[in-house]
Amino acid sequence: MMKNESRTPPESSSQTCAHCSDSTLDTVRRIENAFFDLSRPNTAPRRMLVEKLAELAKTGEAFSPDDLWQRLRAVYGKIGRATVYRSIEQLVENKVLDRVELCDGSHRYRVCGGSHHHHLVCTSCHRVEDFQDCLSEQKFEEIGRRHDFSVEDHRLTVYGTCRRCRRTADRR
Amino acid sequence: MMKNESRTPPESSSQTCAHCSDSTLDTVRRIENAFFDLSRPNTAPRRMLVEKLAELAKTGEAFSPDDLWQRLRAVYGKIGRATVYRSIEQLVENKVLDRVELCDGSHRYRVCGGSHHHHLVCTSCHRVEDFQDCLSEQKFEEIGRRHDFSVEDHRLTVYGTCRRCRRTADRR
DNA sequence: ATTGCTGCAAAACCTTTGCAAATGT
């Protein structure tokens, strides 16, 4: 796939808007940039995706590819499932989306902020929250040195039950 | 599925053997116990699985369900794919196997030692090694408290390139 | 005009399930 070499910052299609927080505008911007970095065309499906993902970013919801496809077609009508899969893949590569592993091994996706973070996942409702805690950079280097690996990345996921699900469970 | 209530330690089918290390015998024992805990029958497929998994444990190799199926049928002939899937599932539940997530989101399985550990995964050849480092128990509790989650489990995976793959890459 | 995204449908993939037969206790 050809990368976009002669890049110009894309115009955000979103107007500055009293109803949108700055962080939503940032998210919109980040997604648009990610698409633009891949290639220029600002197509209808991409606009739908930007809008819907900005919404999902606001609530922090995690979704499956099919979830996203269903939501998009419910609101905007015709869009191919393959387009959704292809876009998700691209956005994961461009670090706009995180792939989150549930404890049963299945995956959800989630719009992520830019900074280093990990996931706290509810084993019951699959709610996902971010946290920052982690081992130190030096610790990872030490682990790599010990095993003669050059460390590139790491993932830390904590599984538990969120407050709401605990309450639901107690009620029984 | 009915658990085995009136349990008697199963007889290990392995003789004490000059060629097998104690740790291999332990592994055999652990797998046999896991199967026995599920139900009594000591069937041919289970024996094949015990033997092959003990072998895989020795080399620390990670495998997909299909890998394991192919290896088993190559050596022992007829065995159903479904049996392999069902056994893997049971052994994961009984903590004899770990499910390891590769960086592309696919999974491999691996015979694991009993104690707390995490995985270092080579992004190129998918070799998996164990390490012990982790955040403290208190840290996890603190994360839970902060988000009002009751923490049940966690997974830490480090991705990198192993020595052999680095050398292969350098040679080009 | 060119590039490359999109939608569709088919294919590929992986995993689970139902059931009759085989097996272990």
Place this chain on the structure above:
DNA sequence: ACATTTGCAAAGGTTTTGCAGCAAT
């Protein structure tokens, strides 16, 4: 005899792919 596992084949669900047509630049 009984309970359980097994193998097979079919079904199920998800993801990928090929390609003609279309949209954006």
